[in-house]
Amino acid sequence: xxxxxxxxxxxxxxxxxxxxxxxxxxxxxxxxxxxxxxxxxxxxxxxxxxxxxxxxxxxxxxxxxxxxxxxxxxxxxxxxxxxxxxxxxxxxxxxxxxxxxxxxxxxxxxxxxxx
Amino acid sequence: xxxxxxxxxxxxxxxxxxxxxxxxxxxxxxxxxxxxxxxxxxxxxxxxxxxxxxxxxxxxxxxxxxxxxxxxxxxxxxxxxxxxxxxxxxxxxxxxxxxxxxxxxxxxxxxxxxxxxxxxxxxxxxxxxxxxxxxxxxxxxxxxxxxxxxxxxxxxxxxxxxxxxxxxxxxxxxxxxxxxxxxxxxxxxxxxxxxxxxxxxxxxxxxxxxxxxxxxxxxxxxxxxxxxxxxxxxxxxxxxxxxxxxxxxxxxxxxxxxxxxxxxxxxxxxxxxxxxxxxxxxxxxxxxxxxxxxxxxxxxxxxxxx
Ligand code: FES
Ligand SMILES: [Fe+2]
Numbered sequence: 247x248x249x250x251x252x253x254x255x256x257x258x259x260x261x262x263x264x265x266x267x268x269x270x271x272x273x274x275x276x277x278x279x280x281x282x283x284x285x286x287x288x289x290x291x292x293x294x295x296x297x298x299x300x301x302x303x304x305x306x307x308x309x310x311x312x313x314x315x316x317x318x319x320x321x322x323x324x325x326x327x328x329x330x331x332x333x334x335x336x337x338x339x340x341x342x343x344x345x346x347x348x349x350x351x352x353x354x355x356x357x358x359x360x361x
Numbered sequence: 362x363x364x365x366x367x368x369x370x371x372x373x374x375x376x377x378x379x380x381x382x383x384x385x386x387x388x389x390x391x392x393x394x395x396x397x398x399x400x401x402x403x404x405x406x407x408x409x410x411x412x413x414x415x416x417x418x419x420x421x422x423x424x425x426x427x428x429x430x431x432x433x434x435x436x437x438x439x440x441x442x443x444x445x446x447x448x449x450x451x452x453x454x455x456x457x458x459x460x461x462x463x464x465x466x467x468x469x470x471x472x473x474x475x476x477x478x479x480x481x482x483x484x485x486x487x488x489x490x491x492x493x494x495x496x497x498x499x500x501x502x503x504x505x506x507x508x509x510x511x512x513x514x515x516x517x518x519x520x521x522x523x524x525x526x527x528x529x530x531x532x533x534x535x536x537x538x539x540x541x542x543x544x545x546x547x548x549x550x551x552x553x554x555x556x557x558x559x560x561x562x563x564x565x566x567x568x569x570x571x572x573x574x575x576x577x578x579x580x581x582x583x584x585x586x587x588x589x590x591x592x593x594x595x596x597x598x599x600x601x602x603x604x605x606x607x608x609x610x611x612x613x614x615x616x617x618x619x620x621x622x623x624x625x626x627x628x629x630x631x632x633x634x635x636x637x638x639x640x641x642x643x644x645x646x647x648x649x650x651x652x653x654x655x656x657x658x659x660x661x662x663x664x665x666x667x
Contacts, residue, residue: 289660292660292661293621293661293664293665294598294600294617294621294622294623294665294667295598295617295621296598296618296619296620296621297378297425297620297621298378298424298425298426298617298620298621298622298667299425299621299665299666299667301664301665314379315378315379315423316378317378317423317424317425317620317621317667318423318424319424319425319426320424351568
C-alpha cells in the first residue's frame with residue numbers, strides 16, 4: 247500500500263507534500279529545499295526536530311494530525327489544544343494548512359515571553 | 362600529584378520527555394550502558410571505559426534541558442575546602458546526602474551567575490562495565506553504537522558569563538583555554554580543570570540555565586565517521602557535521618537526542634597545560650573557530666538550546 251500522502255499548505259507562501267509517518271517539520275524542510283515555499287517572513291525555523299528547543303512553533307489552521315510529546319517550556323497545554331504546536335512533533339492525518347508562529351518561552355507562571 | 366582539586370566532569374543530569382526513547386538513544390546509539398534505574402525513575406548510564414558508577418543521569422520531565430552538572434574532586438576534604446571558598450565568594454552552598462544518586466558519596470551544590478546548578482563530589486563506587494586493571498585489553502566489552510568512551514564536557518548557555526569566568530578561575534581553579542570577544546563584549550569561554558582543551562564551556566545567552574550540548578569522547582576521526590553513519594541509518598536528527606572546531610581543534614558532530622537535547626561526539630583536541638596562554642578569537646574569525654570547515658555559524662548554533 248502506498249504511504250499516505252497529504253498536501254501541506256503554509257498560508258500565503260506555498261505548499262509541499264507530507265506523509266502520515268513523517269514529522270511535519272521534515273516535510274516543510276523538503277518543501278523549502280524544492281523551492282516550494284516563497285517569501286516566508288523569516289527563514290524556516292529548524293532546530294532539534296524532536297520537541298525540545300521550541301523554535302518550530304506553528305498554528306494549524308485546518309486539518310487533522312497526531313502529536314508526540316512536546317516541551318511544555320514552549321507549548322502550553324491550552325495552546326496545544328488550540329492548534330499551536332511544534333511542527334517537529336506532529337504528523338499529518340489529512341491535508342493541513344498552517345502558519346509560522348514566533349518561538350516563545352512559557353514561564354512557570356503560565357506567562358509567555360519572546361525567545 | 363600534579364592535578365588535584367577538581368579533576369574532571371563527573372556526571373550531568375538531563376531532562377527527557379520520553380524515557381524509553383532516551384534510554385534507547387543513549388545506550389544503543391551513543392553506545393553507553395545502563396547501570397541502574399533509581400526508585401524515583403531516574404536512569405543512570407555510563408560508558409564502558411569509565412570506572413565511576415555513572416556519568417549520565419536521565420530524568421523524565423515535561424520539558425528538556427539540564428538539571429545540573431557535577432565535577433569529581435580528588436579527595437573528600439576538597440569538598441570542605443571548596444565549600445568555604447564558594448561561600449566566601451558569595452554563593453549559597455547546599456548539601457546532597459550520599460546515596461541520593463546510587464553509588465555516589467555526598468555532594469555540595471550551588472547556582473552560578475548563568476543560572477546553572479553545579480555540584481562537586483569526591484566519592485564514587487565503581488560499576489560494571491569498566492576496564493580491567495590487570496593486564497587490560499583495549500576494551501573488555503566490544504564497543505557498540507557510536508562507541509562513546511566517556512562523558513567529556515558540556516556547553517551551557519546563560520547570562521553573565523564574565524562572572525562565571527571569574528568564579529571558575531578564582532574559586533574552582535579552572536583555567537580559560539580559549540575565549541571569543543565580540544565588539545560588544547565576551548561571547549564565549551572554554552574552561553579546563555585538567556589537561557583537556559575544555560571540560561566546560563559557556564556562551565552568553567539572555568535566558569538562564571540553558572543546555573547547548575552534552576559531549577561524548579570518541580577514539581578518533583574514524584569513529585566520528587562511523588557515528589555519522591549511525592546518525593543517518595537510525596534517522597537521528599542532525600545539527601551539523603562531521604566537521605571540526607577551530608577552538609579546541611576537536612573533530613565533531615552535533616546531533617539531537619529524542620527530546621531535543623543536543624549531543625556531540627568529539628575526538629581529538631589539543632593537550633592543555635596550566636601555564637599555556639588563553640587563545641583568543643574575534644568577530645571576524647568566530648565562524649572558523651566554531652566550525653572550521655564551514656567557516657560560518659549555522660542558524661542553530663546561537664539560537665537552538667534546551
Ligand atoms: S525543532 Fe526543536 S522543538 Fe521543533
Ligand atoms: Fe563540545
